[in-house]
Amino acid sequence: MSSTLIVLNLKTYLEGTGEGAVKVAQACKEVADDSGIEIGVAPQFCDIYRVASQVDLPVYSQSLDPVGAGSFTGHAFVQSIKDAGAVGTLINHSECRLTLANIDASITTAKNAALKTIVCTNNVATSAAAAALGPDYVAVEPPELIGSGIPVSKADPGVVTGSVDAVKRINPAVQVLCGAGISKGEDLAAALELGSVGVLLASGIVKAANPKAALEDLVSKV
Numbered sequence: 563m564s565s566t567l568i569v570l571n572l573k574t575y576l577e578g579t580g581e582g583a584v585k586v587a588q589a590c591k592e593v594a595d596d597s598g599i600e601i602g603v604a605p606q607f608c609d610i611y612r613v614a615s616q617v618d619l620p621v622y623s624q625s626l627d628p629v630g631a632g633s634f635t636g637h638a639f640v641q642s643i644k645d646a647g648a649v650g651t652l653i654n655h656s657e658c659r660l661t662l663a664n665i666d667a668s669i670t671t672a673k674n675a676a677l678k679t680i681v682c683t684n685n686v687a688t689s690a691a692a693a694a695l696g697p698d699y700v701a702v703e704p705p706e707l708i709g710s711g712i713p714v715s716k717a718d719p720g721v722v723t724g725s726v727d728a729v730k731r732i733n734p735a736v737q738v739l740c741g742a743g744i745s746k747g748e749d750l751a752a753a754l755e756l757g758s759v760g761v762l763l764a765s766g767i768v769k770a771a772n773p774k775a776a777l778e779d780l781v782s783k784v
């Protein structure tokens with residue numbers, strides 16, 4: 563296995579919901595096995611168990627709430643996420659923004675349950691702030707490029723190199739992913755060139771006519 567990490571966020575795309583989530587995860591598993599590159603998926607909460615129990619690959623929650631056991635209603639409880647089979651969680655996202663205090667509490671909650679933590683950020687300053695909180699990964703994604711098909715690694719390389727530098731300075735144990743508009747092998751290769759260790763992506767794979775072929779292209783230049 564290389565140290566490159568790819569995490570596919572299934573968001574609420576219909577193609578990645580329910581049985582669709584299992585199909586996309588299966589494609590990820592096949593491409594991960596063939597390429598030796600670690601590929602994880604982040605399905606919706608209700609699909610974590612379905613995916614994790616049917617496909618042997620790392621499953622991430624799209625979020626979690628920093629609540630304990632007991633009198634809490636309507637939350638994504640870490641124990642339930644873990645018991646469903648997740649190995650990690652995304653925290654914060656431009657599509658689901660949290661306060662800094664909530665990001666901190668979510669990281670602590672996830673770490674106490676031995677879940678890997680990927681904090682999404684939107685620029686260099688928030689990458690630096692997130693690094694100070696000590697997650698496993700910071701994933702920088704300029705919101706204007708999310709879902710655009712225009713890869714961050716080409717359109718805004720400075721936000722990736724800037725995040726890598728800032729994170730290294732603040733907490734060298736934290737690794738950097740980048741995302742937004744990533745879909746092709748050359749996008750991933752450029753992301754790695756810029757110093758990130760992988761990518762967090764969604765639409766380019768989930769909405770592709772053939773997700774497995776799209777994933778094969780994604781890993782083709784590593």
Ligand code: G3P
Nearest residue numbers: 708709742743763764765
């Ligand atoms: O979390 C991943 C994401 O926001 C990037 O989305 O569709 O631009 O790959 P996309």
